[in-house]
Amino acid sequence: MRVTPLIAVAGFLAQHVIAWGTVGHATVAYIASGLMKPETADYCKSVLGDNSSDFIGAIASWADSYRYEPGGGFSSVFHYIDAIDNPPYSCDVDFERDCTEEGCIVSAIMNYTDIQRTQHEPMSLKWIVHFLGDIHQPLHDENYGAGGNNISVLVDGEKWNLHAAWDTAFITKMTGGKDLATAKTFSEMLLTRIKGHGVYAAQARKWFRGSLKDTKAAAMGWATETNDLVCSHVLPQGPIAIEGKELNGTYYQEAVPVLEEQMAKAGWRLAAWLDLIATGSTPLGGAPCKGPKKA
Template identity: 45%
Template sequence: MARTSSTTRLAVLSASALLLPGVAAWGAMGHEAIAYVASNFVATGTKTYFQDLLGDTSADYLASVASWADSYRYTSAGAFSAPFHYIDAQDNPPSSCSVDLDRDCGDDGCVVTALANYTTIILDSGKTKAARAMAAKMVIHFTGDIGQPLHCENLETGGNGIDVSYDGEDTNLHAIWDSDIPESISGGSTLASAKSWATSLTTAIKSGTYKSQAASWVEDVSVSSKSDIEAMAVEWATESNAYVCSTVLVGGVSAVEDKELDGAYTTKAQPVVSLQIAKQGYRLAKYLDAIVAAA
């Protein structure tokens, strides 16, 4: 499978952004939902720490910066960070799915190494508060990105090159996983939609569908070293990537390309999207707790 260079991928993603304003990894609403789930589970000391670091004492202190990294990557100053939003799994879906850090993380970095590097910056007391705040925004965002299956896949630029239709509109496979399918669950694209969805997911984690699973989601959370963080992130990416074979492209590219996907396909995808949003929100909470404990 041909390797997609960071430059080529950035060009494709930039073109997609021009065609689809507001589309980002999980879409802003998805990232905000993850942040709100995290807000519902962080320790009190963690909340205080990050409210101070981010300069926001409101209940939206995580959600308000959850999509900052997507805006930043399209600026001249932030263009370098584009490769940090994904890892290009060189696998062969739907026959086989896998993630290998040495094979799949490009020379310019990837979401796995970015999580480790920016976490290290947060923990470095020698860094300015502004640098640590920026790093926190990156960590909040990339913890969400790594839960989107197509952010852990190289094929057709993470699905950006697979044309599909959704509700009669021409789009691409990556975009519907970012925004259309999440919004079909939450009922909208607003901050209020994200908060409401997060409330439902929080209940599912505390006492519902996800209660028996939640502890296992955070068993490998560690900020002890860069290698520990990378190992943790590879596990998260591997989980996400597996859904490319089981759900996203279960029938191969031909099963979705140029097809209308707002019916049965979306119905099958919705439980996966809900699970990944809940999982990464809960993981973000425990990860931020670990950062504060280490700090």
Template identity: 45%
Template sequence: MAVAGLGHVTTAYLASHFVSNTTEAFFQDLLRNDTADYLANIATWADTIRYTRWGHFTGIFHFIDAEDDPPSYCGVELDRDCKEEGCVVTALANYTQRALDPELSAWERNQAARFVVHFIGDIHQPLHDEDVSRGGNGIHVLWEGKEFNLHHVWDSSIAEKLIGGARRRPYDNAKRWADGLAEEIKTGKFADEKAEWLKTVDFNDVVGTALSWAREGNAYVCTHVLPDGPHEIVGQELGGAYYEKAASVIELQVARAGYRMAAWLDLIADEFEANKIQQGDWQELQYGH
């Protein structure tokens, strides 16, 4: 696993702490994996297939290009910022719907679930909600003396440093981080705010829910990612004071993503099962016994 997957695998492990028992059984069956790693093992799949011939069309689904002007103005507007081919907001809505569609094959719903898990992670990374220099990919900075692009720093470097390095045994490190965050959510520093995190969750307005998450992430571009603007940060060393401010945002966004993912997966599992029962009742009424 590339270090870039650390955040994704952590959010997946974190979600597995909070899903209901029936949701766990539902997705273990759908994903054909009855271990505790059933979500973590598919968390980075969407990144691997975007570079294949058949999966290339999904590349644009990992982000929304907010055409704002940080640090003076941050904001996401769906009509303005979501490309005609799609974006992370509409992709999350589409694959949520596909995960619920009983007309699709189990493998198609399996794929949809993989996308849902991944895109919930993506939408919580501020630079996946930003257009400037291709979400920071075109901004070159220094991280502990080495040159990286800003997107990589926010995807990987900050999280890796936060947990004390993750190049060896990355899944173990992700699980350890998720276990710690789960305790913070249950009884620690996030306990009082976790209910607030779910106020934006509306299964009757999937696009609106995803858009609210994108706007929340995008706001950090003005306050923490590019506080002095995109030109001032070029060539700057980010491993010191910048990291100290950014690390708390990464931790919070990973915690939010995992907790919200659990709630979202619960809704998918509950709705699918309810629809199945409803369909069975309808068939019984229609055909009788």
């Protein structure tokens, strides 16, 4: 793993913003709660001490606030993995190169999954819920421009950095709200696409490839797949094409289906992951999703 100087780490942490925002993270959680096995839901409710329908929606953003609490700063590096690649010409995640000695989102998913399997802790469960959301946001699997934080753009005339635009501005524009009620409504729409004869139904069976015997492979598969979107949709023509530009036109329109599918995938995979932790099996498996690229 590459070693990043502490000064550089501190500077980067200061620039990182909350991933997906409240609506994005809660949407992923509500999708998962609508797909997981009943036994899994009971397990999560018991661990979290919450029997309401919001049992994981309400805690989905907890990890973002915790890292700013006294003693929580150590967890900041767990929200991303810095792929040192060259978008839009090449996108690639390499665990040994990109996960620092302090940790990254892949190592965090590995570690807290192991803890949850044996200790059944509310804190590790909260982290798992959050990090499976984060890893599906393309700029949380990318180093370029500090994960997009150093790329300034406009959304409906308002100044944002590119990372925050994908996390929050676009999702607020898509959904029209910023609260849990908005996330619940939005998740219900995405669930109709996943279930029955919805537009995602056939492909959703291919979204999950994972085993608790190799948590690194599973998490790296998700990170690699998501990082590819940096080249294809986030920076398809490089930063110069969008730096300081208004993104409410074609760029936004092309980002919407990507964001919707990423949240649907994250919810599906979170449900399957928690099924495995809670019960040892999941009905949400299928053909392998894209795995890590080989050197």
